[in-house]
Amino acid sequence: MADLVHRGGYAGLGRRVGSGDGVLAVERAGLAAATVIARRGKAGETAARLGSRFGFAVVDGPKRAVSAVATVLGTGPGTWFVFGEEDPGFVAGLRAALAGVAAVVDQSDGQAVLHLSGARLPELLEKGVRIDLDPARFTPADVAVTAIAHIGVTLWKIDAVPTFAVALPRSYAASFRHWLETSAGPAGLTVMSD
Amino acid sequence: MSVNRLATGGLVDRQTPIGFSFDGRPLTGLAGDTLASALVANGIGLVGRSFKYHRPRGIVSAGPEEPNALVEKGRGAYREPNTRATTIELYPGLDVASQNRWPSLRFDVQAIGQLASPLLGAGFYYKTFMWPAALWERLYEPAIRHAAGLGRLSGAPDPDTYEKAYAFCDLLVIGAGPAGLAAALTAGRTGARVILLEQDFALGGRLLSDTVEIDGMPGPVWVREAEAELATFDNVRILTRTAAFGLYDGEIGAVERLTDHLAVTPAGMPRQRLWTLVAVQTVLAAGAIERPIVFGGNDRPGIMLAAAMRTYLQRFAALPGRRVAVFTATDDGWRTAEAFASAGVPVAAVIDARRDIAASVRALAGDVPVFLGARVLDAIGGQSLSAIEVIGDHGRRRIAVDGLAVSGGFNPDIAMTTHLGHKPRWSDASLAFVPDAMPANLAVAGAAAGRFTLAEALADGARLGAAAAGAAGKPVVAAPAWRASDETFAVGPLFHVEGGRGKAFVDLQNDVTDKDVAQSVREGFVSVEHLKRYTTLGMATDQGRTSSVNGLAILARLTGRTIPETGSTRARPPHGPVAIGAFAGLHTGTHFKPTRLTASHGWAKEQGAVFVETGQWLRAQWFPRAGERDWLESVTREVDAVRSGVGICDVSTLGKIALSGPDVGAFLDRVYCNTFSTLPVGKARYGLMLREDGFVMDDGTTARLGEDDYVLSTTTVNAGKVMQHLAFCHQVLWPDLDVQMVSVTEQWAQFAVAGPRSRALLQQLFGPAADLSDAAFPYLACGTFPLGATMARLFRISFSGERAYEIAVPAGYGDALIRALMVAGRDLGVTPYGTEALAVMRIEKGHVAGAELNGQTVARDLGLGRMMSRKKDYVGRLMAEREALNDPSRPTLVGLQPTVPGVRLRAGAHFLSLGAPATAASDEGYMTATAFSPALGHWIGLGLLARGPERIGEQIRAYDPIRGGDVVVEVVNPVFIDPEGTRVHG
């Protein structure tokens, strides 16, 4: 029987543009991810169970809750995107924990995730993000599902430095990298993937 | 130093000379110049030619309202036509050329057209060129086209790039003159988020041109201090060279010029950036534009707006004339006389149409001869101004001048206040349109509001800046109170001087004269909109800034109405022309739309695959091999391989939607015309989805993975549409159903493994532990099998008609899986195949696809009427039952084959009965898809034919005149290969 090697969405797309200094984009490959959709009338219970599983408060809204093992992102009414650190049983465990209250759909390979940082990041982001990312208005507690350069993305903030994370359907990774490179322009960009 | 440059003063840097060229002539300007000011300083008055009569024209203004001085900037692919000399910032090597003239600017043969000008009045072309009709396109129109137009595009792709950006703020200030700076300072000091836009490269507006003081400081000094203070605020962002061009619902568009002023563009730097700005409050502080006066010969080079003359003199230290006169109906015109006098330039006369002038204004002229109650009747000269003829109490008098400053009043720059449909109000005091009803969250300050004095501008700015800060929760503690001069801005009504001998231009660029307006009125074009369209008044590149109000005033007088009764035309974005490239941003060329790549893309590229766009996806179309002469040979080989051995095709692009919940079965029964609630777990079924109007929307296979878990597949192109439709059905139609759904298209890499040896290949892949026997895994089974570190989903479904499977793994393993499949199938002769072979095989099997699922067919047309359940309700049921949609004469799916082997069939051919004339009445349908069938050795086709199923065996014409084809074909069963369906089990 064949064994298969896993590749992230940005595999082979790593590159340095210009000075490379302005913005750093690092792929987070190998994360476990799942869409969690509450059953009819069970949004509150789903949030509660998600919270108790990971030890933080989860609300039904565009908010982020995070711990060492999991990140829960509100992406729609009664719907969350849950990321787990590399743990093969993460999604199955989540499914068991939410049995009867929510559908848990494995998306570990569906999304390509980048962490973005660097001194020129804010000016890069404003070339694609059509929502207000002012630090007072978009905090590490916030999540936005939106579009960048015609590509649907989930965007959240990891820290106030700021470091942002952007997840998007993996088939768009190459197109998204084009936006990143072009928009970084003279500021420079480094994309790192496995 | 250039001939007309003052030795001192101005905001130019005499230490930094800048070489540039105009019509190939090398010239020198200074840092801080615009092209226009540098031309003025070099004594160049003739800059361009007009649109219709090719009249010689000079510089009229000092800003973006410039109607005359348009040039081509740059060379080759960088050539940018119609660029206003007044907005070009001088840089070393700037290369500009005049336009709309041949062979030269000084000698333009088309200027001879002026002689025929009595024939070329308003709307002349509507009245002639009709005989003979054939000559219109061959002779008349090409001549008109050639003479019209202004600058030339290069015809080469724009070599620059553009980008877009989005920003949000509490206060957006448009214009950094005194009012705008006051607003930005007031709000900025509170910590409110402010964005300040200025189209010029320097902040200050009129403070850079006028000799005014604020708090005892000269204008430019106060501006410098304001700029320095603003720079200390993190919450204030200043965008210079940035023009707001449009107020839209909830957002404002602006364009920033990033490199147009640079001799060398830094690598990776776009030329322009399109901003979409969202502001809680916007203050429009765009100032006002001076209005010319219409009189004979008012287009002679050397005649300029009075405030513009002052700008050249005081901001740029450039002399627009060596002996000038001022023709004014405003107090402001007198300040130009004063400016010239203090610069030591002889002022020949101040001519004011008014008689009642304040003493303080009268004093500005000093001992210059003054003519009150007088007018300039005619300007005399050719390519430059030589004299003016003044009429007044003294009778007529000719005064020799080479420059004339004209001031007819000020038009507040209010276009943005009308973009959303709000109408301005005519002010009899200002003799101008001023803002009236206002869009939400927009306020107007200073001259843009018709409040012209410096003190008013500063007060407006402070008040509106404070209000915006307060609204943002940052109240102003101590309101600023700047002290400034309170100059007078009285104005008298003078739009038009009648009786001159020369042509009197209302719209300078489009050559619309007072006579054209009069003729339009005679012909009944008395609505302001009719006048504009009939004469093209106001439709030039200055968008009517220098012409509209004068045109209205003349129209009003001729029709016996007041100006407000006459009305005004509505301004629409863009306010100021904007490069088309800027609106497109980086979405050009191959990046016009995002491209989606499957997990096997890199592998397919390695194999030399030819790719095809399918929606946003790129799919392998075929895999050419060395020695193959054309695509048909490659595709034929791929089809043969599948039918005789095993082939692999990436089908990841098909939409995949995971559905779960207790009511999934019920939900699927409502969205599909066939039934899914009865589908056993571990089984897949083909489904057909209708629109509510009864036509087919999409098809695909849906599998039941668990009691409450299904995975539904869609066509590649319709994936998004189906997802939206299912969300609609769930959220809007049946919110009571407990269903959860999410797209998993991206999660799974999926490959079809098809052909008689497909099971052997998969067995090799999965190893002996997997039981893939027909007993354990029959046709239409689905299940999960371990594969290395992951689990693969296996579906036994077939599009080709052969024994076939689809194997899906998490997309991260997709690349590895295609390689593993190739290895596992090496000894079986595995062959990758693309969409073209896929299409051949589906046609051979009579399966419908995009060509038949075109939104114009119902299930019955496709031979799928039996799928429509009679036991349940579903989307589209009632509408599909309409009689007209069940008419047997509707074209219905059939197969077609040529009666002479070897003849090629082509999709798009229409069907005619043999012997029927080739007319619309004979049209009986059309060929939807064709392919060369390797198995049959000839071309085959699918088509929709009226009463098709009844006509099997009949010969008909496949009529294809557009490709010169006319083929006799036989109507056959649409299933060409294995109609009994045994091979899926083979």
Add this chain to the structure above:
Amino acid sequence: MRYSLLSLVSHALGGNRDWKPAWRDATPQPSYDVIVIGGGGHGLSTAYYLARDYGIANVAVLERGWIGGGNVGRNTTIVRSNYLLPGNIPLYELSMQLWEGLEQDINYNAMVSQRGVLNLYHSDGQRDAYARRGNAMRLHGIDAELLDKEGVRRLYPFLNFDQARFPIQGGLLQRRGGTVRHDAVAWGYARAASDRGVDIVQNCAVTGFLREGGRITGVETNRGAIRAKKVAMAVAGSSSEVAAMAGLRLPIESHVLQAFVSEGLKPIIPGVITFGAGHFYISQSDKGGLVFGGDIDGYNSYAQRGNLPVVEDVCEGGMALMPAIGRARLLRSWGGVVDMSMDGSPIIDRTPMDGLYLNAGWCYGGFKATPGSGTVFAHLIARDEPHPAATALTLDRFAQGRVIDEKGQGAQPNLH
């Protein structure tokens, strides 16, 4: 007063002081044989053909603003008859033929310019779809040519052939298609209709209908009641509003369609190019402006203006197709309110109310149909039966399922 070069010269010699109004600005009379509501292209042409073809000149055209101020004055001036479906083709081809003789007929140069309309294709599937369409045109006796990539390149060498997201494979060309000076169409018909006795009444807004029993017998206006034997609506953009005054609901939504023009440029684009994959079409006017447009904004609107995302979308399409226009500047935009029907095709029919006739639902196609629409609508009004070129454009086709859906989008107007 007949227009000609001779009259132009003789007026010029007289200092152009003797020109007379192109049409009479009429005051409404108490009653007419026919009232046409709407002084746009369709209303004016209907009145002209009523007078010319049926001798019915006791006609008033009622316009609430100034004539030609609706969609006939805010479109991209394209004329063509390259339709697919037999329900549409005859009308648009009738129209095309009328364009070809229009100027001599109405003695007004509307600058009908048959410079060719090219629809580009980018895939085998689109090629076959255009072949189907071209063959349908040929079956109706209409010129159509299918060009390959090189054929397109010969016509338009400056298109983006090599660096394209959707590479050009060829195009469907209708050489008889082209452009017409849109405002002149309204003015020319107004003048010709007025010369035949039609009353053109501007600033006259219809506020309601006069009824006797189930019959419409006239209209209420802001200038008083006006009676008529027959009342015809040609108010695309406002069809639902006017129909509602008669108690009718229509299969129509009002949407805004933006259009754009650049600064004047020396001739570069000889014909009309349609880039379907990029939602973009373009031509160049005789004045030199690039005239272009794209999709509707996509939401119901009566505002006669659109929003920035669509401007960007259109220009993205333009740059993708012809990157040479990047340095040309967009000078003006405008927005027309169009009737979007439920199948993308127009409606020309009697209504359930006796005496009330409907001409509506033109989607983007109204301008090119102007002469044909007037001709068939006049026929319907005069004869009370549909013109042979417009038998399929009925109001009941929706309920019956006889829709004429060129794009196959179904009952979703913003997708047509």
Add this chain to the structure above:
Amino acid sequence: MRIPCPYCGPRDSSEFAYHGDAAPRRPADGDAAAMATYVYLRDNPAGPMEELWYHAYGCRSWLVVCRDTRDHTITGAKPVATHGATA
């Protein structure tokens, strides 16, 4: 045009797909004439209108947005789930 998505906050209209009038309700009783009316006929008002928008590039909710078709003024948006839609 900024649509105040109740879940995501104000977003540009380009993130949404438009469906049209929210008033028509799908008839459930099998009446073909009523279904044809539902599918094809619209009030198409010039004025305030409740209409369906889908937040395709956001939370994927169908929303009922109250918007004036004369000037595009939006006075509110709510999830369709609270709109009282019925089968």
